[in-house]
Amino acid sequence: MARITLDDVSRAAGVSRSTASLVLRGSPKIPAATAERVRKVMADLGYVYNRSAANLRQSRSMTLGLIVTEIINPYFAELAMAADEVAHEAAYTIFIGYSHDEADRQHELMTSMIERQVDGFILLPAPDSDPEKIASLVAAAKTPTVTVARRIEGLDYVGSDNVAGGELLGRHLAAIGCRTVAFLGGLQASSTTERSEGLARSLAARGLEFWNDAEQRAHITPAGGVQATAALLDRGRLPDAVVAYNDIVALGIYEELRRRELRPGEDMAVASFDDTRFAATQAPPLTSVAGFPDEIGRRAAGRLLQLLDDGEDGPLNDLVPPKLRLRSSTVAWRPRGSR
Amino acid sequence: MARITLDDVSRAAGVSRSTASLVLRGSPKIPAATAERVRKVMADLGYVYNRSAANLRQSRSMTLGLIVTEIINPYFAELAMAADEVAHEAAYTIFIGYSHDEADRQHELMTSMIERQVDGFILLPAPDSDPEKIASLVAAAKTPTVTVARRIEGLDYVGSDNVAGGELLGRHLAAIGCRTVAFLGGLQASSTTERSEGLARSLAARGLEFWNDAEQRAHITPAGGVQATAALLDRGRLPDAVVAYNDIVALGIYEELRRRELRPGEDMAVASFDDTRFAATQAPPLTSVAGFPDEIGRRAAGRLLQLLDDGEDGPLNDLVPPKLRLRSSTVAWRPRGSR
């Protein structure tokens, strides 16, 4: 049995194909009785609407492409789900792709989605993305694109105010009496730069030392945290506090500190960014700067839908204000002399 | 400027549209020189392949639908990513949808994806799914469907061997000297039933008491764990061990035990299922039954691709064997008399 098309429906209902098509979209031009009859036939025949055919005709797909690094990191997962929520309400469906932070794979995913006619992109760019390449890709297909969490020159951006987050943390660490602070983990990306910039600025203003060598950069995994912590401690001087690029990295920091018989939160204050579920459920609970990925996802999707409705508009730079969540990993720490 | 089509390309290259189409797919029928020329024209003109148009013609979309509860739970996230990996290698792209464990939303998502002509589904069914409704939906559109992690009568299934997992845990708890074991959290779904069945069986065989009242069921969140633990402890008797439906629920169990000044792992053994990142990074580290969601995702996608290639085949029931990861939340526990 071949699939049922609008043609079959209209024939069975004794109307033209255009009428059937209009019924499908609830056009007021069709008398209620006719519409009713057509709908009944559709149900009886088991008609399934082929939106792809409609899309071809209308040159839009009601489909959005979402590209993220991965989703094991709950920050990315929350962002993805929130974006989907907004898209879903507007009748869009989402293609998802995982770049694993590899620019080549990201490029491949975008190309594949463009071939599938996505109407727009939400892109969390790989750290080594080539801005020109991405710009030319989305320009060729005229696909509106909003970047999230990491910035790419020239594209709309929605993300945490990482500089402000770094400042919140710097001020707090100074207030509890830290003198030296090291920043651990994270790759070469705008988010890393911004977080360390906010830290550096607020620490400098209060006369604290800030350690941020290249060897302290590491992948955003527990293993990356282990590695960066080891690199730091192998230099022989202990800072009063370490700040993790995010909670996932902090898991590795706790692990490596314990391996060296240092108690996180007591021998060294530890703080972090993102405030995912991992932060509050650590022992000791981890001070973290909440970044509200759900809000970022929602705003990015909203912006994209607006772009799709109204066409181009100036470039957007939308920063979500962070919040500092104080927990015992810093609050319970005491300066060495006073212990 | 209108978009460039194959027509434009073939005209500019001085060949017919069929030739251009054949070049696109690297047909050996076209002389290398011609192919080269056509490809150059495509590049010069900035041609973008419209796979949707091709899909319409070919009646397939090279698209798979993946429906999961959500992806904040890393178990679901890993499953989703692994399935994507396999699909991606076979040139499929994935539509993702989040049911939030609501059957209505799941139905809506499936309908929307069917309209978009997905070639197949990987479905992690909502606990209150209506099997008939799902069966008729996918049958109407002839969309092959593989269920994962939770079973639906009559559909292919790939999941953990939860019964075996429950038995592993029951044997271990008996071995460390537990007399009474309570199972906490989880909704009415096959995974819950299977886990408790494995536990019940192995505990009964060793003469242990198994507590598993309806009020111990709860949502798969930390809050669900809190609630189920409270309901259990309010009855006034403490079990030797509690087993969480999964690591997420266990977070809430730890929390509620501490609120009542009970030390998890000391005053009560605690164990769990899934062995996500949350298990090993708890304090105390949490004994958990690893369920290998990545393997489940891979196998489910593989099965779906095979179905797409070879057509129907007997129903599948593919169980991934679990592994018990022992950690101090059970290993450090001692029976009351011997403390």
Added chain:
DNA sequence: CTGAAAGCGCTTACAG
């Protein structure tokens, strides 16, 4: 090896 033609399943002016 290449070209003309039909068709995938819709939507959309345009007549009537």
Added chain:
DNA sequence: CTGAAAGCGCTTACAG
């Protein structure tokens, strides 16, 4: 209010 026709951008036999 309804119908006939063209077209979205491809692919695929079928001639030549």
